[in-house]
Amino acid sequence: MSTQNQSDDQHSAAAAQPYFTKYDAVFVILLLIVLGLVVNLGYTTFKEGSETEHTKRNAEQLVKWLEETGKARAEGKEVALESCRKDSEAMLQDCLMAVVAPGAPLANIKNVAEKEGLIFSPKCDREQLNTHGAIIVEKGTPKPTDPSALTFAAMETDEAVNQELNLRVIVCGRGFSVIKIAELKF
């Protein structure tokens, strides 16, 4: 058949050419370099993803603590940390810092994404590298049109802890993307 002949021709033509040329070597090297890049980028992305997961676990711990403490505050029970008590004059910021202070219940919480990163930040800001990997606690206020729904915004620094607060905990993840963890009452 004609196709068979064509194939035979190709075979005989191929036989005259060397099996592997220097251009083939260039291709193989280039491919290996690009594959190395994929592996490297993949590993970096995975590492950053793992850091985000770590931050999420930290935030989940914080949420659990805030929920338990919030319940105790609502029932008028004793709260171990003074700056988090309902009768305290402290600000929420002080309470949060006290929770992660050395010897405190959540002393293990650190910013794992950035060496000099903040543990708590008011927002996730691409302009401020140290907000990457931070936990963001936002305050919820009822919507004027529908009081049953809440709108959340960055917490003011002078937000007193002596009131019931609607909070939303989010984290500043990889690529400065925000990941919602939970909404709770404190």
Add this chain to the structure above:
Amino acid sequence: MTETQSTTPPQANKVRRFIYRWLFNTNLDDNYAKSTEKFISLLIVANLLALIVENIDVVFQPNKTLFHIFDVFSLVVFTIEYVLRFYTAPEDEEFKGRKLPRLSYIFSPFALIDLVAILPFYLQFIGLNLDLRVLRTLRLLRLLKLLRVIVPAIQEFRELNKGRTFRQQVYALFHTTDTSGQLHDLVDSLVVWWVLISVLAVIMESVESVHYHLNLEFIVLDAVAVAVFTIEYFARIYSCVEGPGNAGAFWGRFRYGRSPLAIIDFLAIVPFYLEALLHHLFDLRFLRVFRLMRLLKLTRQSQATGTLLKALKREWPVIAASTFIMLLMVVLTASLGYLFEHEAQPDKFENIPQSIYWAVVTLASVGYGDISPITPVGRLMTIIMALVGIGIFAVPAAILSTAFNDQLHKEREAMRAELYVYMEDGVIDDDEMAKIQEVAKGLHISQDEIDTLIEKAKHERRVAEMGHLPIKSIAEHPEVAFEEFRATIGHLRQIIAAGDRETVSQIFAQEGRATALEKAIWEQMNRT
């Protein structure tokens, strides 16, 4: 005869031969060997996926029982396969000639792999308490079973490509050629599966609760998919010069790089690199959606998109003309809507550009209802425009549909012509049949249709060679009878056209020269 065969009763031999021929003999076409191989391969891949998913607590814990059932099912299947292969070993070409075929089978590399894949599970029953994690890791050995498919494919590829250069082999691996073989099919399947997995991952990532728990798994999936697609892209760019129309080390590759399929391949991988390298500087999460473009890679596997593009290209002037009329209608409707409704509803028909949204929604019969006319003249105009719109908007769709059908018909005709060329020597060999089936697959032609076409081609060849077929042969094949009838009518027409009609009519009129039926046919055909 081997020792084993001589001591086995003839009835058992028959059953054994039947099982081997039915399930394992890959040299036969009319059995289930290929389906068995495919099923086992899919089960192995499913086992690997299950193994990965078992490490995700949020998925594994609530479905523990299901995972266990699946594991037991896999083991049962693999064990049955092992036992049957052991039983049918004396029928296998590889072990047939040996003194102890079954023993030879047990110590063959593939049998050892099969045994290793199931052994850890059974070791538990003889009191060997293996750690659950060790047991899980050992299940990875089941992947080795894939070698039963991969190794023969590699051997076939090497055989087919003996004496060919490295670049030609890379080309054969990624493109359908005479020397591609099974290995190319496996590579194609790998790419297709990764396309499907990665697209599914992109879709599932958009579900917040899923993304929250499986963030890392999605990252790994994407990185592996990009690695696979990058190798494919580079290999295609590198080897494209071996293909038709891409000669020249630089310009050939440049030409190929500009082709739609190469651009799709490029777009399938570039979001990963951009996001990984630049995510600190820009918010590039929107690029993730472009990973859905990977779905377009599947167009390489189907000729349907190519057919549609050809139809579009061919009918482009007509489609452009009807699109122009459509645009005219939109602008006209929007202007009239603005004219009649602006005063009554200045917020909704504020200006003509805003009215265009309403015009398109009305003319395309979408009718969301968020903007609607309230003045009597506006409503009357809407009724007329909506009625006209149904026709105008349907025109491009109708043109495209007809053109697509035509194109498909043309391609089928081309295939038929090719079939006739193959039939010139009177037979269609395996290679020719494989080529026909490959083209037919792309044109969505069923095996029945291919058989009919072959039958027709054979008949036409017979007619050409022998003039007329025996009645018995015609009666046996309705399709042939139909074609024969048509050919005879055509022949009659030629006689009528060529002869002196008047004289022939006079002969027909003579008493006893023709039957009533013959006269009737003559008169009928003479009239037409």
